[in-house]
Amino acid sequence: MSEPADRSPPPGASGEGRVSVVGTAHVSEASVQEVETRIAEDRPDIVAVELDEGRYRQLQGEEPEDLDASDLLKGNTVFQFLAYWMLSYVQTRLGDQFDVKPGADMMAAIDTAEEHGIDVALVDRDIQETIQRFWARMTITEKLRMVGGLAFGVTDSRVVGIMVGLIVGLLAGPVLALFGGTLGITDAIYLRAASAAILGLGTTLVVDQIAGLTLGGDQRFAAALGSGGAIGLVAAAFGFADGLFGTYLGGFTITIVGSLALGLVGGLLFGLVAAAIIGLRGSTQPEAGGMDEMDIEDLTDADVVTVMMEEFRQFSPGGAEALIDERDAYIAHKLVGLRQAGYDVLAVVGAGHREGIEDYLANPSTLPPMDSLVGEEKGSRLPWGKLIGIALSVGFVAFFILLAMAGVQDGFLLRLFGAWFLINGIFAAGFAKLAGARWSSAGVGGAVAWMTSINPALAPGWFTGYVELRHLSVNIGDISTLNSLLSDESKPIGEIVSEMFEVPMFKLIMVVALTNVGSIIASILFVSYILPQFGTELGGVEGISRLMLDGARNSAELIWSTLR
Template identity: 80%
Template structure:
């Protein structure tokens, strides 16, 4: 029977002082499996301690993975923590595939060998979810972006990454151009030319896509439609042949929206294509060079010097993340082993080779162990809480906008129209993006209904609400990560087919519903500030008039407060 380290094992301790010997293994090494089995048979310890927590032990033993609790999955940064866990799991899975052994086989061999000899097993590692939470909290924002980007670049075609980067940049740049384009010399004529070329280029791309679908494969069809659309857009932009027609069909407001978005997307996609080329040039373009990971003798991974180098490389990438993922776990495991040794047990500890040196250092000098209460519990992160500060500023600004206009004497009818527009655009975009992620209508509707409120308070998010409703129809568990790893490891399927199958995995679908609902609300907020508010504010004198009214409202509020207190 397997026992956590803090529960007394069934075996009685040996007479006298206990002992601990540590084996350092590579989690994807067949020789490590054999070494563990031999050591247990030869030493016959009282207890075999393994670098596992209860959840990973159950998973290795083939038990049904526990369902994930909705409140745990959707709160705070948990979605991003699962992405971090997924990335680490994916890297280990790929190593296991390259060397034809299941990740964790060394730990499973230790458990099964101990059971065969009637030896108790102690689970001495910290809970994986707690480790990942602390790992994520310790990383800086730059390190998080690099890590997630590394996962994307490692499993996604560079062209797809480039297009996604371009779309994100374009969606941000478009509204910014609408607000500040005049300051950099962008006139209404430029917006009109961009709108005409964008609309006709899009129409040409859609038409070519339908025609090419009759004779070309998916990749050539995509190239044909994008190339044809780009050619038409370029001709229209250079000649201005469609300016008069588009200007007569669309009003000035529509021209500004479409034109600024077109400019933003064109610039963003150009940046994305450059990024794709750079990624392609920097990535592998042929067989791995001799001495690379495919040629590496996996048994070298059990050598302490090699593993130390690998750990130090990770420490250079993220000192805070390495502290949570490596150093804290060294201390946590050492605490468990010292406790067993002090109780008089002879212990054989099976741990990853990268943890051996740190654990043995603590075993030699237990007084150097940090207090256990500093190694457990939720990590709140370090530094200035910019997210909370920005959330408070946005909430105060939103409320102040309505209060100051009301104090300036603006009619309630105008304020209701502004609020109605804010509610409507947030609802449409949040619900629409949720449906793009495959959400049910009920989930998308709930996310859209609360988006107006959550978009002014980053402490909340419409995706959480949509996710809670979606979870009524999904069963999500940790085993979904293994399914995702299997899909990403299939190098024969095209990326589009893999993505389609990933949306059938409950965990991935839930993450995408949560993420895209939030993205929809963010996009809506940007569009409202850039386009809708200036349009509604024309009756008050535009942006300058609204600003003056807010100043008047602030002055009236100050006078009212002064009269009240005096």
């Protein structure tokens, strides 16, 4: 399959050729039949298909190549891959719903062309380049909306609610520890919450092990969680364990556990309410003309496609430009080149691209330069995340330097740094292990977490991922495996999640992500819990502020005396 530039003009060709465009639905059986009929009737010189080299090889059933570790461990590349995976999953679900393999229209075009001895041209832009530009063009809000919208569409509402609740709770816990006093939360309330949480968690773990002997899947989960929740509620209502835990736990531990327990309970209640709302919305009858009632063949109708494209354009103008408009222009460039070379071409493209491509074919002078359609998109927006990370790094280093310049003893600073090192290491390594990382991988992530937490250019998950990759073989075929698992409605959620963690690509991403999450949580806990405890030795917030001002003054005097 050669590039257009490698082809010789067809025998007897004079002047320009012509291009006919067929718009198809990638999951439509009728589209397959239409493509086969058109090629047999028109007998063009070339059949051009909306594929790049990578997707063509994948449709041909070639073995996927192993991924380069650096590709999956780069921050933005991971998110681009997730976007690609989600888009692939949606297309796979549509194919399953209508019993057609995604890309069957393109394979029909290729197979039929080969049967008739017709050359095939791949005219689409590389998918990785398209996804990179698509992701770079989207705003932060659009990215969150896209990921959240797809998650709500393909994930059980209970799972979504629990995940949202855990996130809200982990953020709310430290806030309660800092400002709980102003909200009327006393030490007695923290003690009651801590006692209930410890008893409830302990009961959950014990019942989980016992239930595992006779139950499985969702039943085991429900038994463990129900038992732990019931014991926790009884302990919270009657406080029969307050005296025991109050005797053996220090005030600092009670504040940490109690505030986190209150935050998580509140967060989970919020998540359950959100899940109920999502569930109610999901159980409503679809509107007339919705996807469930629409014949899949209607997807090739121009009016329907126009509506769908315009809805996506309103959702993300930048994303639509990279995913739709730029590809229209790129494909049109390729087709114009073939036409100018004197070929008669039948172009098989998705229905959503047909109108844009035909407009460019009718007015080639309106085509943007090819150079503007290829290459990595850098984006023009300010990197707020990096700027915030740099500010935090500078603030952290300045905090230690100013205290040292104020004359704070080295022993105090060493203990403070030790606490920072330990809490980051424990949480980063612990979360990595929770994702299934090996002890060596989790240990490396934990060891560097203290440093990466204050350096926006690094992340502990990268280090954990590189070590974990020594024992994993990751390839593009893992996407198909993940799609099959997510499409299986016969298995309980717990079993599906467990099997997903056995897929190397998913396991690697989760190990990297959870290592980073653990370090972030550790940083929040350090600022919320640990630092205030150390601060009491220096006179609280007022004393620390005074020392930092003294440190700044001493630093200024030292610099001035050095320059004089």
